[in-house]
Amino acid sequence: MSDTLSSATPAPEVLEVRGLHVEIAQGFHKLVHAVSGIDFSIHRKETLGLVGESGCGKTTTGKAIAGLIKPTQGDIIISGTKVTGLPAKESRKLRRKVQFIFQDPISSLNPRRKIINTVMEPSSIWSIGTPDEQRKHATNLLEQVGLDPRLISDRMPYQLSGGQCQRVSIARALMLSPELLICDEPVSALDVSVQATILNLLNDIQEQYQLSMLFISHDLAVVRSISDRIAVMYMGRLCETASTVDLFNHAMHPYTHELLSSAASSSIYLSSTGTYRSLLKDCNTINIDDTPSNVGKQNDDLPIMTDHDEDSAIPDTDKKLIEQVQLHEVPSALKPPSGCRFHTRCPYADDICVSTQPEMRRHPVDTSEKCSAHLVACHHPLNI
Amino acid sequence: MLELPTSAPNNKPKKLGWVFWVSAGWLAIVILAAIFANLLPLPSPDAVGVGAPFAGPSLAHLLGTDELGRNILSRIIFGSRVSLILGFSSIAIGTLIGGSLGLVAGYLGGPFDSVCNAVAYIILAFPPLLLLLAIAAFSPATLLKLVLEFAFLSIAPLFRVVRAATISVATRDFVQAAYALGASRTRILLREILPNVASSIASYALLGVAIVIVGEGSLAFLGLSISLPAPSWGNMIAEGHTFLSTDPWISLFPTIAMFSVLLALNLIADKLSARLDVREAQL
Numbered sequence: 001m002s003d004t005l006s007s008a009t010p011a012p013e014v015l016e017v018r019g020l021h022v023e024i025a026q027g028f029h030k031l032v033h034a035v036s037g038i039d040f041s042i043h044r045k046e047t048l049g050l051v052g053e054s055g056c057g058k059t060t061t062g063k064a065i066a067g068l069i070k071p072t073q074g075d076i077i078i079s080g081t082k083v084t085g086l087p088a089k090e091s092r093k094l095r096r097k098v099q100f101i102f103q104d105p106i107s108s109l110n111p112r113r114k115i116i117n118t119v120m121e122p123s124s125i126w127s128i129g130t131p132d133e134q135r136k137h138a139t140n141l142l143e144q145v146g147l148d149p150r151l152i153s154d155r156m157p158y159q160l161s162g163g164q165c166q167r168v169s170i171a172r173a174l175m176l177s178p179e180l181l182i183c184d185e186p187v188s189a190l191d192v193s194v195q196a197t198i199l200n201l202l203n204d205i206q207e208q209y210q211l212s213m214l215f216i217s218h219d220l221a222v223v224r225s226i227s228d229r230i231a232v233m234y235m236g237r238l239c240e241t242a243s244t245v246d247l248f249n250h251a252m253h254p255y256t257h258e259l260l261s262s263a264a265s266s267s268i269y270l271s272s273t274g275t276y277r278s279l280l281k282d283c284n285t286i287n288i289d290d291t292p293s294n295v296g297k298q299n300d301d302l303p304i305m306t307d308h309d310e311d312s313a314i315p316d317t318d319k320k321l322i323e324q325v326q327l328h329e330v331p332s333a334l335k336p337p338s339g340c341r342f343h344t345r346c347p348y349a350d351d352i353c354v355s356t357q358p359e360m361r362r363h364p365v366d367t368s369e370k371c372s373a374h375l376v377a378c379h380h381p382l383n384i
Numbered sequence: 385m386l387e388l389p390t391s392a393p394n395n396k397p398k399k400l401g402w403v404f405w406v407s408a409g410w411l412a413i414v415i416l417a418a419i420f421a422n423l424l425p426l427p428s429p430d431a432v433g434v435g436a437p438f439a440g441p442s443l444a445h446l447l448g449t450d451e452l453g454r455n456i457l458s459r460i461i462f463g464s465r466v467s468l469i470l471g472f473s474s475i476a477i478g479t480l481i482g483g484s485l486g487l488v489a490g491y492l493g494g495p496f497d498s499v500c501n502a503v504a505y506i507i508l509a510f511p512p513l514l515l516l517l518a519i520a521a522f523s524p525a526t527l528l529k530l531v532l533e534f535a536f537l538s539i540a541p542l543f544r545v546v547r548a549a550t551i552s553v554a555t556r557d558f559v560q561a562a563y564a565l566g567a568s569r570t571r572i573l574l575r576e577i578l579p580n581v582a583s584s585i586a587s588y589a590l591l592g593v594a595i596v597i598v599g600e601g602s603l604a605f606l607g608l609s610i611s612l613p614a615p616s617w618g619n620m621i622a623e624g625h626t627f628l629s630t631d632p633w634i635s636l637f638p639t640i641a642m643f644s645v646l647l648a649l650n651l652i653a654d655k656l657s658a659r660l661d662v663r664e665a666q667l
Contacts, residue, residue, distance in 0.1 A: 063560075068560050092566050098564070099565070100560070102557040102561065103557075107557040107558065108558050109558055110579070110580070121562070121567075122565045125571065172565075
């Protein structure tokens with residue numbers, strides 16, 4: 001997926017975020033600096049992964065783009081139209097182009113509405129077509145997301161599994177033919193085997209509908225498998241954006257290193273993108289053929305479990321740093337650190353990091369196409 | 385890649401159980417008797433001396449007669465009109481006003497919510513009996529006045545309950561999802577939030593009816609219920625309690641009537657909320 005973009009001419013931007021700030025009042029005097037000035041854009045048909053630890057402002061960013069949270073500063077531009085500052089009615093129309101998939105699939109469906117009505121709701125809100133046409137469209141979409149409309153239509157959300165609910169919310173989001181789909185940890189509440197099928201579904205849907213996606217997650221393996229480009233976020237700011245391959249092979253920001261290394265030490269996931277995709281395929285077969293004996297057998301056979309060759313994604317020299325880095329606690333978002341926000345945890349930090357905020361800039365060595373430029377906000381980038 | 389349902393189809397609604405149906409049946413009988421009281425073969429509730437005073441239960445007077453020789457059964461049935469009209473209509477008014485304020489305040493939040501909430505606290509802090517005594521000091525109690533008094537008193541508690549239920553629903557993802565789809569606030573309030581708080585509103589309202597019926601009984605002891613000699617359960621119990629040691633049935637039978645209706649209301653509210661609550665229905 002990532003190589004298709006680098007050869008093509010840059011498509012028009014579906015989303016541009018400029019200097020986005022979101023501050024949330026907590027009590028009378030406290031102000032949580034959830035997002036403090038981030039810029040990025042998403043191209044047509046591109047999937048941008050947004051990663052970072054919990055509390056770094058990923059979800060807030062996504063919700064601000066979808067209009068669910070009001071940004072305190074900055075511009076959000078959807079397909080060339082500035083959404084921020086528009087009157088409520090106008091922005092309501094533009095919101096149709098951006099749809100949101102929530103983390104908790106069951107809670108994102110109205111518990112008192114039949115599935116078919118939930119999927120029809122968007123076109124009923126906008127009075128698109130007659131009820132019969134709406135129903136037909138909704139039935140088609142349910143089929144497309146891998147559900148059997150005859151079995152599912154008249155059910156209530158509590159009668160479905162998490163994975164099925166997530167499929168329903170994907171179908172609902174597709175009703176309005178959006179241009180941008182914001183997925184906020186769409187699989188983190190699901191079983192691993194179901195995760196893979198949902199990720200595959202998102203991939204298929206994206207190709208079919210030519211969607212752009214903002215994929216928010218803390219799970220590097222998941223983000224890696226689905227994203228063309230990845231943006232790493234720390235305490236309300238972006239640290240690094242790069243194509244998926246670049247980021248995993250030549251991470252420049254110390255925080256990105258920390259993320260990659262903690263993923264390496266905690267799971268089987270650190271293998272090449274290709275291998276994870278094969279894991280996804282295996283999981284698909286498991287899910288359909290779900291006799292217990294088969295599940296066990298298939299899992300044992302996964303090549304990925306014994307594959308340690310790719311463990312060297314992190315240079316050996318940096319491995320000792322990992323321990324140092326992990327000693328430090330995350331600072332409070334109520335009072336973010338000066339300069340580079342990562343300096344309290346960064347092993348390379350010096351005076352300039354404490355005093356000056358690093359700008360996102362393209363590294364001189366970087367030779368990639370403009371649309372997948374490798375940007376990093378660090379005074380002392382690694383891997384040069 | 386069809387993902388098959390994990391459990392067997394379970395579309396049948398959970399059964400309400402015999403407790404619910406017995407309670408609902410009893411309440412229906414009481415309500416029907418109150419509506420068609422005039423058609424029943426009973427002496428007038430106000431007719432004095434239809435039997436000997438202080439006569440115990442007999443075939444002529446199923447539940448006996450009181451100190452003035454009035455038929456107790458007839459007075460209970462005609463008196464139920466007061467309790468039922470008072471209970472249901474005052475709570476209906478209170479739910480309409482308090483409930484809609486609670487919905488809007490809970491969903492919108494902000495200054496409107498703060499003001500409503502503050503007013504509700506003030507009303508709740510005011511002793512209700514003082515209010516009733518103050519009003520009664522000016523003019524004798526009529527049914528309409530009692531309905532309005534109880535309606536006013538029920539607004540604040542119902543507001544609080546509905547507001548709390550609304551807040552817990554309004555923060556859930558499906559409300560945000562509706563907003564992201566472009567639904568207007570009114571639509572979200574009516575189609576996403578209201579169906580999800582309706583069951584708790586209904587069960588609290590039924591409990592409210594029970595509380596108002598008890599309230600009428602308490603007022604009767606203070607002479608603040610509707611003016612005598614009109615029958616009401618509260619009035620009958622209050623009048624009869626003087627003869628409790630010699631002729632207990634005079635206040636016993638209206639007490640049983642009130643108790644059974646209260647029990648039925650509570651059980652109906654309980655079973656309904658269990659049936660309508662999605663999370664419980666799932667189990």
